[in-house]
Amino acid sequence: MNAVRAADFDARLEQTRLLWTLAAMLVMVLPHALHLAPWIIFAAVLVALWRLAAAYRGWPLFNRFTRIGFGLLAFLGVFATYHTLNGPEAGTALLILLAALKLMEARGLRDYFLALVIALFIGIANFLYDQSIPLAIYMIPAVWLAITALLNVAHPDASRTALTSLKTTGRMLLPALPIALVLFLLFPRIPGPLWGVALPQDSAITGLSTQMSPDTISRLAQSDAIAFQVKFLSPAPPRARLYWRAMVLHDYAHGIWSMGNALWPNNETLATHGAPVRYEMTLEPNNLRVLYALDLPVRAPKNTYLTADYELVTQHPVTEHKLYAVTSYTDYSYGADTPSWILRRDLRLPQGDDPRARRLARQWRATAGSPEQVVQDALRMFHDQPFVYTLQPGVLTGPNRIDEFLFDTRRGFCEHYASAFVFLMRAAGIPAHVVIGYQGGSVNPLDGYYIVRQDDAHAWAEVWFTGRGWVRVDPTAAVDPARVEEGLAAALPAGEVPGYFFRSHPWLGNMRNLWDAVNNGWNQWVLAYGPELQKRFFAHVGLDYGNWLQLALVLLVLIGGILVLVWLVLLWRHRVPPPVAAVRDYRRFCRKLAKCGLTRQPHEGPLDYAKRVIRSRPDLAEPVHAITSLYVELRYTGMGSTREFNRLVQAFRPQQ
């Protein structure tokens, strides 16, 4: 009889543990469903359901050999799907499958504990794929639930509801928050992306690439994803000067512009005018080895270098948010002393194609007195002839794309104009190349940051003049000045404007501003917090970066301080309640008598005390009796008047 009941009890215990563990697993695995192969999630859910049935229907568990077989199958399946057992994706897939298999044999405290620890690890793995605010917000209750599961697995208690156990763990987790914050800020940061794991580098990132084909930029114009955000430390330049330089494209073949190979070290002369512009950039991951900067950066930030084309090149592709400070001059010319053998690179054209364009260029060259005049001729053509700035230029496929564009369709986006312009210049014997990057940006009124989105992507040209060097020329501005001065939306025909929805609903636009500001803060203060920012933070609070002994001491003191604080709070919460009014007054009465040499013993009851007092001081009999009987009534019978008692004690003045 007893044995049956005990077994019943054990089964219920097991069910409670299983349910909590499954719940924790579910919330931790759920975000992985977005990027893992569906069969993995499906298999895990199947195992979980089977385990539930085993717990509630009493199905037998599998024996050891079957379980080993399942384990091998999991390895094989993951290998077949990802062709590796290594790397974040195969790793998480394997982790999830093995966690499910662990549940298959779970029996007793130890197994569930292990399963929960794996669940927590699966939860952390979510951040390998996504470090955005929504996931972070999702993970807070998820971790809370997992910890609650841990509590209920370790100390199952039928009388405790889910809500009370959540409250308990909430109270337990709360003191961990400041410690987590201290560790986040102070614990030495490892350079490079999170845990040095390379993210799957697929086309998921929208942005510039190292090449420009006729639809590269116009495709980007469909995206309102943020490319980077800028905080100007000196006055912001006017919008028409906000050219954000990314890459210089030298080589042209079959309609495609590319960077070419050589990256010359930068030792060129630079002529600048006006005040420097200082600013901080928060770059979204672009998967390129290039940082963007306002045209033209003069000094490279740490761990990057400037090429001869004034590109900021990094050692590794930017795969996480990057925060860096740059100084630029918006009024410049550079490379006046570039030797002609280098310039020859920017004169090369593929043989034979586009005869009409070549002819036009040669004609300009013949009539114009100077290269500057040729540039003016070209820009005038773009301005005077009926060229249309549009996102839907139509597809040009023939070998003579430039000719087609210049003389037939005359419809194009900035890449078409930049491409055709540079072609014409080269044909006229003037060195020229294409620069791609972004132009413009909008201020978020909430935090003053400039936000540059993918639809601000732009392509323009640089032309070399003897004596002056490289000078920026934007043919798009000649076609449609509004693009440069007011942005894409103003320049395009009404029906083509992307992001139409946000623009037509002002409150939605405000919401987007708010979201951008929040995201920006998150990027700047959380995701971009690497060794550099940490060093800056240390300098700000007066710590010595690199002095690990000092850091260890500071960590010890801070965490110790937090623990002491928590302890004090607990002490205060469990303090003895202050005495009620009657007790206070009675203690006063006792003190008055103590002055007469009649100290009450701590264990002496009020009646006994009164008796003793009256015995040695019969003169006080009347007031002592009155006070004592009223006190006893107040304190032990729940009757009597506190005010009357207070009055009696006030009036009590025994002669010493």
Place this chain on the structure above:
Amino acid sequence: MPNDQPIPIRELPIPALVQKADRAIAEASQIILGKEVQIRLSLACLISGGHLLIEDIPGVGKTTLAQTLARLLGLSYQRIQFTSDLLPADIIGASIYERQSDGFRFHPGPIFAQLVLADEVNRATPKAQSALLEAMEERQVTVDGVTRPLPQPFFVIATQNPTHQVGTFPLPESQLDRFLMRIDLGYPGEQAERDLLRGRNRRELLHALQAALNAQELLALRAAAFKLHVSDALLDYLQAVVRYTREAPRFETGLSPRAAIALKHAAQAWALLMGHTGVVPEDLQAVLQGVVGHRLRLKATHESSSSATLTGELLEAVPIP
């Protein structure tokens, strides 16, 4: 009226009963001289419905006290002298075959009385002891599969000699726990002993004694005692005392929750007899020795001290909140 409501005793006919109880105590004091506190404690024990254990050396008036109480309270009374050959059937009765009716008839034992004096209870074997103690706990006896309730009220006053005397079976702790109080009488004082020596024969006095209360009134007193207001302040004190016994290193075991409840009931009964309208710390202190003395055990490593000094220390160690 709900239970937790404080009952001002003056508005009930209870004061008259308390006066009667006072008179009973005064009369008992005429017989057992100089032992007023013990008599009052015994009465408080009976009022709160508990059984009483009187422990002392022979000849100090244990049996006389029990007999006096039985008389004064007007209860039906039986005495069982415990000896080493006492059998359970001698206590609770037995079914005996009767030829006339051709069947078994139950002959109730001496346990079927409102007040049972179990004299020298530790001289009987554990078997006989447990028969008594079970009846005390259950307030009913089961013979041949028939359960028979004991009369209401049902009190046991047991006397025992100190355990180190020859020919005793000490009561185990679990059974000691069934007694609400244990008191000892001790030698009479100088004056009391002189009066005892000069005075009349105790037995004659006892026979002349009239009942001061009856069973009904005793039950009314018990009801009144249990309704007596126990303030939070007093419960704080009670819990502090109990906590001290559990936390102080010198005690082998602390007081059980049952002991705490016993303490509260006894203090209520004492407060009632003292005419208090609520239980005050002094009431608790008065009954503490009786209720707690036989339930506390010192750790073996500590020097032995009498239960009275032990309770005294306990009292002094716990301040009244």
